[in-house]
Amino acid sequence: MEELMITTNDKFGSINVKKLSERQAIQELKRLAKVISIHNINYYKYSNPKISDSEYDALWNRNKLIEERFPHLIQKDSPSLTVGSGVSDDFKKVKHIEPMLSLSNIFDENGLNEFITQVNKLLDLNNNEIIEIVTEPKIDGISASILYENGELILGSTRGNGFEGEDITENIKVVNGVPKKLNLNDIPEILEIRGEVYMKHDDFARLNKVQKKNGKQTYANPRNSAAGSLRQLNPDITAKRNLHFFAYTWGTSSNYFNSTLWEARHKIEQLGFVLNQPSKLCRNVNEILNYYNEIVEKRSSLDFDIDGVVYKLNRIDWQKKIGLRTRSPRWAVAHKLPAEKGVTVVDTIDIQVGRTGSLTPVARLKPINVGGVLITNATLHNFHEIQKKDIREGDTVVVQRAGDVIPQVVEVLFSKRKKNSKKYVFPDKCPDCGSEIISELLSTGEHEKTIRCTGGIVCSSQVLERLNHFVSLNGLNIEGLGEKQIKFFWQKSLIMNFIDIFELEKRNRNKKINISNEPGWGEQSVFNLFKSINKSRNVEMFRLIYALGIRHVGVQTAKLIANYYKNLDFFLDEILSSQDKESESYNNIISIEGIGPKIGDSIIEYFKNDKNLELTKNLLSHLNIKHVSFEGVESKLNNKIFVVTGTLQNMTRSQTKQTLEKMGAKVTSAITSKTDFLIAGSNPGSKLQKAKDINVKILSEKEFLNLLES
Numbered sequence: 068m069e070e071l072m073i074t075t076n077d078k079f080g081s082i083n084v085k086k087l088s089e090r091q092a093i094q095e096l097k098r099l100a101k102v103i104s105i106h107n108i109n110y111y112k113y114s115n116p117k118i119s120d121s122e123y124d125a126l127w128n129r130n131k132l133i134e135e136r137f138p139h140l141i142q143k144d145s146p147s148l149t150v151g152s153g154v155s156d157d158f159k160k161v162k163h164i165e166p167m168l169s170l171s172n173i174f175d176e177n178g179l180n181e182f183i184t185q186v187n188k189l190l191d192l193n194n195n196e197i198i199e200i201v202t203e204p205k206i207d208g209i210s211a212s213i214l215y216e217n218g219e220l221i222l223g224s225t226r227g228n229g230f231e232g233e234d235i236t237e238n239i240k241v242v243n244g245v246p247k248k249l250n251l252n253d254i255p256e257i258l259e260i261r262g263e264v265y266m267k268h269d270d271f272a273r274l275n276k277v278q279k280k281n282g283k284q285t286y287a288n289p290r291n292s293a294a295g296s297l298r299q300l301n302p303d304i305t306a307k308r309n310l311h312f313f314a315y316t317w318g319t320s321s322n323y324f325n326s327t328l329w330e331a332r333h334k335i336e337q338l339g340f341v342l343n344q345p346s347k348l349c350r351n352v353n354e355i356l357n358y359y360n361e362i363v364e365k366r367s368s369l370d371f372d373i374d375g376v377v378y379k380l381n382r383i384d385w386q387k388k389i390g391l392r393t394r395s396p397r398w399a400v401a402h403k404l405p406a407e408k409g410v411t412v413v414d415t416i417d418i419q420v421g422r423t424g425s426l427t428p429v430a431r432l433k434p435i436n437v438g439g440v441l442i443t444n445a446t447l448h449n450f451h452e453i454q455k456k457d458i459r460e461g462d463t464v465v466v467q468r469a470g471d472v473i474p475q476v477v478e479v480l481f482s483k484r485k486k487n488s489k490k491y492v493f494p495d496k497c498p499d500c501g502s503e504i505i506s507e508l509l510s511t512g513e514h515e516k517t518i519r520c521t522g523g524i525v526c527s528s529q530v531l532e533r534l535n536h537f538v539s540l541n542g543l544n545i546e547g548l549g550e551k552q553i554k555f556f557w558q559k560s561l562i563m564n565f566i567d568i569f570e571l572e573k574r575n576r577n578k579k580i581n582i583s584n585e586p587g588w589g590e591q592s593v594f595n596l597f598k599s600i601n602k603s604r605n606v607e608m609f610r611l612i613y614a615l616g617i618r619h620v621g622v623q624t625a626k627l628i629a630n631y632y633k634n635l636d637f638f639l640d641e642i643l644s645s646q647d648k649e650s651e652s653y654n655n656i657i658s659i660e661g662i663g664p665k666i667g668d669s670i671i672e673y674f675k676n677d678k679n680l681e682l683t684k685n686l687l688s689h690l691n692i693k694h695v696s697f698e699g700v701e702s703k704l705n706n707k708i709f710v711v712t713g714t715l716q717n718m719t720r721s722q723t724k725q726t727l728e729k730m731g732a733k734v735t736s737a738i739t740s741k742t743d744f745l746i747a748g749s750n751p752g753s754k755l756q757k758a759k760d761i762n763v764k765i766l767s768e769k770e771f772l773n774l775l776e777s
């Protein structure tokens with residue numbers, strides 16, 4: 068799965084908004100803008116949120132409060148000015164004719180009263196006038212827009228960032244509840260229907276079961292699986308996922324569609340859509356609150372996830388009159404639901420060892436249905452968490468499912484604790500390989516909360532996780548080599564490291580083994596496996612970097628690295644030189660936008676380990692790496708390595724460097740056998756002799772300028 072690391076400085080994050088100085092407020096706004104945008108990308112683009120909805124809302128709220136206190140400090144990239152999210156690179160982009168805004172949230176009755184008062188004020192109504200509000204459930208799925216021309220479906224798109232989404236026309240056609248042709252004839256020539264694509268609980272459970280069986284990635288919740296299923300490049304896969312669509316309103320229409328939302332919804336239903344139900348036309352706050360409570364009660368019996376209810380002004384002329392904020396309409400609001408909870412028993416506490424050796428305690432629960440989804444595990448985060456909450460095996464606990472994250476243990480019901488229960492003791496050795504465990508000392512002087520196994524490649528969990536990561540979707544993407552198969556080959560000592568994967572076929576051919584005779588394998592599946600392994604040998608540079616499993620290096624970071632270094636050999640050379648923190652190479656890597664010292668150090672640390680370096684170098688002989696060319700333009704200087712010495716008359720050093728880098732070349736400080744050109748200005752130093760000694764081509768300034776122009 069994807070990850071984007073957050074490396075902002077959280078110095079003022081704990082200061083109350085009322086106490087922030089102006090200088091601190093600027094820092095905080097900058098930090099929040101960055102953090103929120105990263106969470107947006109994780110949520111919208113990778114369908115893989117790292118924090119719960121309520122944590123996300125808290126960040127938003129803090130940003131809002133600071134901006135309210137210091138309106139003159141609002142940043143250009145403020146989250147309040149953008150609708151958030153992102154667009155996948157794999158689909159064609161579509162501009163929405165009218166933006167698909169998101170809704171602002173309220174959390175309680177006060178929020179609702181404020182909303183109604185505000186509407187009253189903006190419409191300039193007297194207090195006796197009835198404001199009709201349409202209430203409907205807010206489906207926790209993927210917002211989509213479907214465009215019809217003369218009743219024919221012509222375009223489907225995701226919401227994306229609100230202004231631009233992805234073209235999912237072929238995929239939306241195979242979603243249940245999406246008519247390819249509309250039922251009525253007297254409809255606008257152009258009509259856009261908006262709604263939510265979602266996955267039912269049963270289908271979600273079934274899909275994860277199949278994914279697991281086939282050694283593929285499982286989804287965290289129905290929304291993620293809906294997103295993943297909808298954005299398949301092959302619509303046949305989408306069709307098999309049994310997605311559904313609820314329509315809730317219309318967007319663009321070439322002429323009049325309706326004057327109230329309530330009637331429009333009924334018309335949309337007649338067109339052949341399924342509406343998000345139950346909905347109600349309410350005439351006062353009490354009716355709205357009754358509806359809310361009814362939904363909270365019904366929630367667990369629904370076969371789909373909802374994360375709130377929506378209140379919208381019924382009259383379209385009133386909607387138009389009070390209009391929009393930058394990011395959300397003023398005429399609608401979402402009322403959040405409380406997180407769903409359940410009571411169950413912790414059977415055992417297991418320790419999972421991750422790819423980077425982190426030890427994560429997991430509570431194995433007596434299965435419990437929380438809001439329609441069967442929960443069997445809950446994360447206990449780390450040792451501190453267990454200690455703080457005093458969670459023990461056999462305890463009765465309250466678990467919470469917040470929709471988008473792994474279920475958590477909220478509290479222990481101490482009154483139900485058995486008399487003979489024992490305090491949980493965290494192991495002092497890795498439960499998997501018996502190696503020492505440590506917690507890293509942070510720059511703040513405190514120990515990291517995560518405890519790690521130091522076993523590295525002797526730790527089977529770490530090795531298996533690393534192998535799984537290596538072949539995963541964003542890594543080498545080797546189909547047919549999932550968790551189950553990796554474990555099988557590992558147990559047979561056939562795949563112990565990355566290289567073994569590429570030597571498997573040779574060893575099979577040399578009759579060192581005969582895989583097709585092994586249980587679960589046949590001629591065809593072995594043939595297919597080798598085919599997909601061989602296919603993976605042609606690999607983009609960023610995929611390989613991601614696949615290595617370097618700490619803090621997710622896909623996004625891997626792309627930054629690939630785009631910067633462009634060539635893997637060059638990258639490795641530079642990383643090795645970077646071990647010297649005074650070097651230009653070190654300065655280069657930590658100056659790459661989006662990387663910085665924390666990630667940079669982690670990369671350097673990884674290759675400092677001889678085993679990792681050797682393994683990576685050996686890998687190169689098995690792979691055909693697609694390096695990055697400069698902005699897709701073939702430049703004859705692409706990937707060429709330059710060294711500059713002496714003084715140039717027409718350009719400064721940094722101008723020279725910039726010019727070369729723009730053409731896809733690299734500038735390094737030392738002459739090595741990899742250097743292609745030395746540019747020698749006046750008063751060249753010892754580099755000139757060195758270049759002559761090892762036959763590096765030497766260019767005078769004039770020759771260099773000619774080369775640039777040719």
Ligand SMILES: [Zn+2]
Pocket residue numbers: 420497498499500501502520521522523525526527
């Ligand atoms: Zn271990």
